[in-house]
Amino acid sequence: MSRTLVKDALNAAAPMDAILLQGWVRTRRDAKGFSFIELNDGSGLKGIQIIANATLPNYGTEVAKAHTGASLEVRGKLVPSQGQGQKWEVVAEAITVLGEADATYPLQKKGHTLEFLREIAHLRPRSNLFGAVFRVRSRLAYAIHQFFQAKSFVYVHAPIITASDCEGAGELFRVTTLDPSHPPMTEDGHVDFKQDFFHKKAYLTVSGQLEAEIFACALSNVYTFGPTFRAENSNTSRHAAEFWMIEPEMAFCDLQGNMDLAEEFVKYLIRDAREHCAADLEFFSKFVDKELLSRLDFVLQRPFQRCSYTEAIEIITKSGKTWEHPVVWGDNLQSEHERFLGEEHFKCPVTVYNYPRTLKPFYMRVNEDGKTVRAMDLLVPGIGEIIGGSQREERLEVLRENMAHHKLNEKDYWWYLDLRRYGTVPHAGFGLGFERMLMFVTGVGNIRDVIPFARTPGTAEF
RNA sequence: UGCCCGGUAGCUCAGUGGCAGAGCAGGUGACUGUUAAUCACUUGGUCGCUGGUUCGAUCCCAGCCCGGGCAGCCA
Numbered sequence: 111m112s113r114t115l116v117k118d119a120l121n122a123a124a125p126m127d128a129i130l131l132q133g134w135v136r137t138r139r140d141a142k143g144f145s146f147i148e149l150n151d152g153s154g155l156k157g158i159q160i161i162a163n164a165t166l167p168n169y170g171t172e173v174a175k176a177h178t179g180a181s182l183e184v185r186g187k188l189v190p191s192q193g194q195g196q197k198w199e200v201v202a203e204a205i206t207v208l209g210e211a212d213a214t215y216p217l218q219k220k221g222h223t224l225e226f227l228r229e230i231a232h233l234r235p236r237s238n239l240f241g242a243v244f245r246v247r248s249r250l251a252y253a254i255h256q257f258f259q260a261k262s263f264v265y266v267h268a269p270i271i272t273a274s275d276c277e278g279a280g281e282l283f284r285v286t287t288l289d290p291s292h293p294p295m296t297e298d299g300h301v302d303f304k305q306d307f308f309h310k311k312a313y314l315t316v317s318g319q320l321e322a323e324i325f326a327c328a329l330s331n332v333y334t335f336g337p338t339f340r341a342e343n344s345n346t347s348r349h350a351a352e353f354w355m356i357e358p359e360m361a362f363c364d365l366q367g368n369m370d371l372a373e374e375f376v377k378y379l380i381r382d383a384r385e386h387c388a389a390d391l392e393f394f395s396k397f398v399d400k401e402l403l404s405r406l407d408f409v410l411q412r413p414f415q416r417c418s419y420t421e422a423i424e425i426i427t428k429s430g431k432t433w434e435h436p437v438v439w440g441d442n443l444q445s446e447h448e449r450f451l452g453e454e455h456f457k458c459p460v461t462v463y464n465y466p467r468t469l470k471p472f473y474m475r476v477n478e479d480g481k482t483v484r485a486m487d488l489l490v491p492g493i494g495e496i497i498g499g500s501q502r503e504e505r506l507e508v509l510r511e512n513m514a515h516h517k518l519n520e521k522d523y524w525w526y527l528d529l530r531r532y533g534t535v536p537h538a539g540f541g542l543g544f545e546r547m548l549m550f551v552t553g554v555g556n557i558r559d560v561i562p563f564a565r566t567p568g569t570a571e572f
Numbered sequence: 573u574g575c576c577c578g579g580u581a582g583c584u585c586a587g588u589g590g591c592a593g594a595g596c597a598g599g600u601g602a603c604u605g606u607u608a609a610u611c612a613c614u615u616g617g618u619c620g621c622u623g624g625u626u627c628g629a630u631c632c633c634a635g636c637c638c639g640g641g642c643a644g645c646c647a
Contacts, residue, residue: 139606146606159607177598193605213598218583219608220596225639226583281645317647342645343573355647434643445643498647543647556640557647567573568638 111185117154119188122198126188129200131158134236135180135211137219145174149182149200152241155389159191159199160184172207178219179211179236224559231563231572239397242390243560246383247548253382254335254356254544257375263331263358268318270337273310274522281341282313283351314339318357319539320473320526323502326359326537327529333358335544343567347556348493348546352565359539365475365484365501368538369461372488372497373414375542376459380406383551391552399553405491406551408458415456418464419482422447425455440466445494452489459490472512473526474500475536486540490550499540506530 111130119129133151140146143164150157160182162173176182186202193199216230217237227234234240255265271285287307288294294302303311318334325332338355358371383391384406395402417425423439426447435444443451443462452460463486467476474483488497503509509530513520520527548560558564563572 137608139609140603141606141609142603144604146609148607161605191605193607195607214582215597216582218597220583221608222583229639338647340646344645345573345640346642346644346646347640349646353647442644495647541647546647 115153116149116151116156116158119158119200120154120156120196120198122188125190125198129186129188131160131182131184131200132208133157133182135176135178135182137178138174138176140174145169147173147176147182149184150236150241152235154245155238155242155393156196159193159196160186160205161199161201162205163202166202166205168205168207172210173205175210176207177211177213177215179215179217180207181209181211182206183208224556228558228564235562238393239554240559242387242393243548243552243554244562246387246390246552247560249386250379250383250548250551251335251544253379253386254333256382257378258331258333258358261331263333264325264329266318266322266325266329266332266334268315268321268334268336268357270315271308271312272315273308273312274320281343282316283339283341285312285314316340317355317541319359319541322357322359322539323529323537324525326361326539327533327535330361331358332360345567347558348549350545350557350561350564350566353557353561354544356542356544357539359537361535361537363501363538364536365463365486365538368499368501368540369416369463369486372461372486372499372540372542373459376414376488376490376497376547377410379547380410380551384410394553398555402553409490412458414459414461414488416461416463417451417456419443419462419466420464422451422462426450429455440468442469448489448494449491452494453491457491459488461486461488463487470500472516472518473502473509475503476508476512484538488540492555493546493549495543496546496550497540497542499538501536501538504530504534504536506534 111128113130113132116131116133119131131149133149136148136150136157138145138147145162147160147162148157149160162169166173183206184200184202185204186200188198188200191197191199217233222237227237227240235244258265288301294305296302315338317338318336322332322334334357336354337352339352341351342349360367391403420439422443423437426437429450431450434446437443437447463484464477464482465485467481467483470483470485474485476483484501486499487495490496503512506527509527510520513523545557545560549555549557552560554560558566
């Protein structure tokens with residue numbers, strides 16, 4: 111007999127004379143002469159109710175002692191439930207306890223704090239919340255490919271190990287096979303990376319953008335979707351040292367087209383989760399964030415607001431509010447300003463574009479005013495920036511000037527410059543933080559709780 | 573990295589300069605249908621670590637460790 115998933119049993123159209131279920135005990139309730147066992151196999155939020163009669167040969171020795179967490183194999187009949195609260199239940203004819211879980215099993219049928227569950231990341235997927243989070247994560251990963259594939263974007267695998275310190279985006283993780291206590295030295299007393307594995311310094315990637323640009327300048331529309339690493343000592347609820355990022359890159363595309371795609375993409379993912387993860391989202395709406403569903407629907411219903419950096423500064427300074435960090439044109443927007451724009455002023459996702467040139471990396475396209483670049487950040491309520499992107503500088507001479515300004519060595523980027531030497535085209539792209547998107551869709555407030563095994567400063571357990 | 577908050581039973585938390593507490597979980601028993609079942613009884617502690625003050629510290633003080641929140645960096 112083949113196994114039936116709990117979710118399929120719960121959706122059965124008719125009773126079944128013979129059914130095989132496998133899963134873990136969520137709770138057992140004993141009555142005189144029989145027990146109720148709620149069995150969950152992760153296929154959905156809801157478990158199925160098993161009726162274990164005392165007439166089962168191993169009832170007294172095993173079944174009635176199966177605690178929360180024990181793994182079971184149940185053979186029996188699927189019948190209409192006599193009780194309230196569920197349509198179907200299984201009357202067991204044989205129950206095998208595959209693995210007992212004793213009293214030290216840390217997960218209870220009671221609620222746990224997220225902080226505690228983080229410490230038992232190997233068991234937390236068995237909880238309602240994390241089962242739901244990771245089902246949504248899986249679904250959205252799939253939806254990302256569907257979205258781009260339907261638009262004929264080509265999926266590109268950008269390298270994870272890189273020798274280029276892309277865009278100078280903060281601290282990088284070094285990749286090396288040198289002996290840290292006795293590295294080879296050069297005559298002038300520095301570590302000799304010529305003797306390292308790649309014959310030069312190497313790092314974990316902080317972005318697949320530059321490689322995506324190469325492929326966009328050949329295949330037109332591409333996207334990457336992979337892990338990304340930042341060695342920043344960030345201790346916030348929305349930063350991780352290892353996270354997943356989606357980076358579309360489009361040739362023959364400007365900032366407008368970039369902003370349009372970002373908005374369409376975010377809305378597509380929300381709509382997909384609404385449709386395909388309905389039960390899980392309702393669970394989040396009930397236990398994590400009461401306003402989740404209304405907020406998601408609100409976001410779907412109207413266009414995102416767009417405002418230039420210059421307009422944003424005006425809105426902030428004319429708001430009459432007192433700021434911890436007052437801003438003038440040329441300053442970075444602080445968290446308090448971004449929150450004000452999204453949560454108070456516009457009350458919906460906002461794309462801020464055309465930032466001062468001095469605030470942004472060398473590859474962003476300089477505007478006609480010479481002072482701003484075609485950058486864009488998408489800010490969403492509750493999280494802040496989930497997308498950062500730009501139109502890229504396609505003019506060779508301007509790009510070289512920018513590189514000189516940022517004190518970058520052209521030799522290190524010879525191939526990047528070649529893209530502008532040979533058949534250069536306007537192009538644009540952005541990066542969407544997958545975990546931040548998941549936080550927005552699930553209402554879960556900490557990035558450590560939407561990734562299976564979070565890597566943050568000082569923490570790489572599991 | 574900076575500022576702030578916390579660490580007491582397996583979990584969630586209360587509490588006090590003088591015998592260490594509750595709810596849940598676990599155990600035993602009761603109950604013919606429960607839904608985080610219910611009821612009775614019950615096991616369970618290096619009060620984060622180190623040092624100091626004190627007759628006496630889980631409580632007061634200092635340092636350290638760990639967790640969380642916010643800020644910066646960004647996605």
